Amino acid sequence: MEVTLLKENDYAETMANVVKPALAACLTEGRFDPTQAEREAGLTPLGGTLHYMAYDASKFDAENNQDATASFRGCIVLSHGFTEFAEKYDEMVWYFLLAGYSVCAIDHRGHGASARDTSDRCRVWIDDWRRYVADLAGFAETIGQQYAAGQPLYLYCHSMGGGIGAAVLEQHPALFDRAVLSSPMIAPQTGMPLWLARPLVGLLCGLGLGRRTVFGKKDFDPDAPLDLNDNPGASEARERYFHQLRCGNVDYQTYKPAFQWVRQALKLSRAVLAPNACAGIETPILLFQSGRDVWVLNEAQDRFTERVRGGGSHIEKVRYDDSLHEIFSMPNAILGPYVSRIFDFLEMPTASL
Template structure:
């Protein structure tokens, strides 16, 4: 593995707009593929010469490639390739609603099958003799875990970063049933869920999932400039689909046999940590590593925590 110098706070914006921008222009390519139902989904990739390992990302709710510019640059510098599909309804992938800042999905099986098609059509043909590592964050952690359970053999190991194994503040089964009936009867599955809000261009760093102000500002600037990056609120359908994830993951968790590292955030306001304990008990190959001082996005934490996170991720990938 090549040596990687991690960015601090003071130099972040300048280097992202110079060296990182040049890296993306020179080495990162964009592609499209058709999923199982004809939806056209967008992805990015870059593979260094002589790379023997590639990372495939499964990103989180309302995320897009720009949020991972720093992450993929570190991977490339270390000598690893990457593939980054933008999930349905996110970034430049199809599946957006009439209100483009609202995220809808009918069922997480759709995300899983999108990922399956991407692996079969794009990743596998390009990496027949390379080791493949899954890196999945938040919602992507749920999608990635469901994929690993249903389709073994695609990955050699996995890194789950604050994965959505168990959500906080899940309504009771009765409330969920009533909400589902209401959404069905009145055609509201694609409407914005209660408590959600539209993108209004107002920074919310203080209550966000990151502790790095410059990284938040870098991402937020992209949101302001591009409607494709303004996904912001959950639809009722997305919420109903997400509430089912916990039971589905743990029903089949015993199928997981590959090495899995789960990075958790001690100040996570979105994910219930009880899910991590339960996951470790059911998956023998799972290792839990806690970053107690981090919010939900560990890769956007304060410098000491963030650098240790990246160091460990790179070591996991490099390890045979």
């Protein structure tokens, strides 16, 4: 599918004057109560609700947005990455709406405007990785299905959200019609072999340091200038837009993991890579891999792909050798083929899979 991308030379102006007003006209913000979903998963609810942003394709089309397809294709549930937030995906939501998809994006627990279990605005802590999975599945089964309105329900997720999404696909094989995993955290990059990281982090948590910040990680400083050298090769316009969103909202300033988050990320990885779990997937998957990824392990993505395929399900891996972890933050030369590939996959006849 041909996609008209936003121009990078006037990106901020287009976002402010065209994209954001159009998104606001079809946006409903709400709170999802995960209590029932967590209890069904055998978890004790921690309390609090999760913030979400839902964009209605029919309302978007009614605004007569240029290039809108005016043909409703279903709903995409969006699952963001570690220390991210739903609003970061404004541009991707714009493209999805133009193509005829409603979008429901949740702030995962401990992120954005959702419930938190720590007083540190920058730290992310979670007691059990299964809570993320129960929350996303419950959200998709209710709010997502509501916006799908009888049409297909799809999953688009990035990084941590991709690891959570993979677990949802394993535990709820009939929930989504198709899934896109973008640089998924099948296993996190810890700076050391996972066989060493697991017992070390487990020991630190056992010593009562689970809520402590991982060594070397700092708070987000909204007064510090953006260092574009942190992401060499990314789109400067997109990086500046993400940075401004984070600086302008204290809820968006999550920036560092607690040891317990790392422990649970490693447990999630082990569960997702279990051969019997991979074999249980039925949803067709498109997995994107970033050649210059420093946040997640590509080798784990390769094993996941092999095991899902070995279990008899359709999975296609697309690798962008020159892309950083966030493919959606790259210049148009990479973003264009990425977005087009997503739509080609979602619209491909089932018989062709």
